[in-house]
Amino acid sequence: MDKKNFLSLLKRYQDGNTTPEEEQMLLNYLESFKAHQEDSWPLELGNSEELKNDILTGILQNIKKDKSSAHINRRFPYSNLFRYAASIVLIAGAFYFFHEMYETPKNGLRNQEVDDSIVLKLENGNTSVITENDNKDIMDSHGNVVGVQSGNTITYGKAKKELKELVYNELTVPLGKKFDLVLSDGTSIKLNAGSTIKYPVRFVETTKRVVQIWGEAFFDVTKDEARPFQVIANNVQVEVLGTKFNVSSYPEDDDISTVLVEGSVKLSSNSAKTEENSFMIVPNQKASWNKENETMTIEEVETDIYTSWINGRMIFKNIPFKNIRKKLERRYNVTIINNNKALDEKFYNASFDIETIEQVMKAFKENYSIDYEIADNQIIIN
Template identity: 45%
Template sequence: MDKEQFLHLVEKHLSGKATSEEERILLRYYNSFQQSDLEVEKDFLVSDERKNVILGNIQKEIQKGSTGSLLGKEILKYAAIAILLLGAGYFFNRGMLNTNENAPLILNENSITLEMENGSKNVITEGAQINIKNSNGNIIANQNGNQLVYENNADSEELVYNTLRVPYGKKFNLQLSDGSKAFLNAGSSIKYPVRFLQGMERRVFLTGEVFLEVEKDSAHPFIVNADNINIQVLGTKFNVNAYPEDDTADVVLVEGSVQLRGDGDNLDSIRLKPGFKGSYNKKTQNFDTKEVITDIYTSWMEGELVFRNMTFQNILKKLERHYNVVIINNNKRLSSEKFNASFGNDPLINVLENLKATYHIDFKIDKNQITIN
């Protein structure tokens, strides 16, 4: 995180517009406070007496909130006071934050991250408007809110990759240098060239669930490596669901045409038509196809949850990703049974109550852990 990103977080927090995750990122730095360090930085404080009161309260409230799933209002109140009294300069002078955009950062597992070509990782703050620079200090992309947009920099002659990772409970969008778009669902990642090169195929690597809108370019085929399958397209719209823990990898074609081929020595391949789903069974290494209603498989982009002929265990896994929770299933009777279910932008408690009424389960919530009985 650079200074611009940090001050953006401070501004959002003080205006009351920061998300709970942004508040956690901001408050992580307060958890690094050591009383002995602060005593030598009196230029940033109004008085020793006031300093001890404020910092003591911050530490006390952080310790209270660190074991819970939500941050208390008191933490935010004292954090705001500390920001105003200490100033951002304290953090940078003490090395808690670094103005070097490629400097290592202690990452929260719930942060959206961008891994650069040199292996350094940056936290992507949702809603920010900033420039993304490479290790040479050149701008390669712009963040516009919840989307990264890469420039088609003609000066680049080397194939250089970035990797965007989206944690559970979040979604994020990406526009590649050729104008192709990728919409990432929770728990997904995509590795892609900063810029596609002339005379070479356009190849990306993804894990999880991603909806792609590929710009047509017959001279440069677009290849997607997703778990155990390769997808070749010229210009199309399709959804890829390829989480490593799932038994199948699925591709649903909305527009255009795609060719699916097994990875490695498996030469089995199929061509999809719009309105069809191609599924690759990881155990048998075979493909099958079926006609589907494509909206069902792209509804996640609107925040909806739609399950069709899905095992109860897989439904619970998707709920984990969507709501960023841990679900322990003790109801083995239902694990392998298949169900249909649809939920809008419902709170998790509503979904659980619906499952309880429909499938006669019991559940217990303990912070961010749910136990199904």
């Protein structure tokens, strides 16, 4: 969100015409806003400290009010505020502090609308919040349009002239959310909750197409024999020409896994403790790289189990509960504390799609006699 859109949104907030989602965008922008130079304070606005206190008072009053109230009047006492973007810097830190103090629910699960946001990091380190129902241009640090956001998808365009140097963006999807990405070569990527991907805004014609992933993503790669596509996931490199596959590389997991749906892929590792450091898999196979042993295992699998998350489903088939816990935490952005350690090693079958976390845990309790309680966004299993 640029300065112009920010001021426009702030004006709408002042008039009481913003949605809770837009208010969250405003809060996130204020949190990340940094002043690059010290602007002189306009004399016509009066004393800066008095203005700052008036604004903060208005913010506190509105934050404490019931969110369901229609069109709360948020008028501040100075009508010329919006002519001076630099004055917003004065209240950014305090605004975020008071928001956190009064907006965090005290009981039950957190409201996902006021939780972590999807964040796009540009090549110069600047970040912007991505709102899932937004439609806007994606700019680089020089103000050039490099892509378009349409809802929960960002699509990057092809370069109008040949590039000699790669420029990277980084997209982070928090727990409890998913997001789609289309690269400049047409490759489609679906990012699962708790994932980050680093990728070139546009690819260079003479080099491999390389991206890095932390977390989980499903790739549908556009075929280009002259430029292989490579995914780097921790210590594993997955190389393809054109294919569909799922990569899971969460830091807390023991393994980095690649499940092939279509085509073929070559996996390699510089630290493989075998005579070979590269492996080929075919459709319906999963390659798992063990981080501790630094060894690769390949097995036949049902790919639907590993790609169902794309369509909002979770399928567990003969899966240990410790792995189920991790997936539930990512999907619903909750913390699960298991005091029944023997439970972690038991294997279960289950499938869910539109259920809430409360319904999921109720199903486990009814079918597998798992005792639990929910408190302060934590699920405690006894």
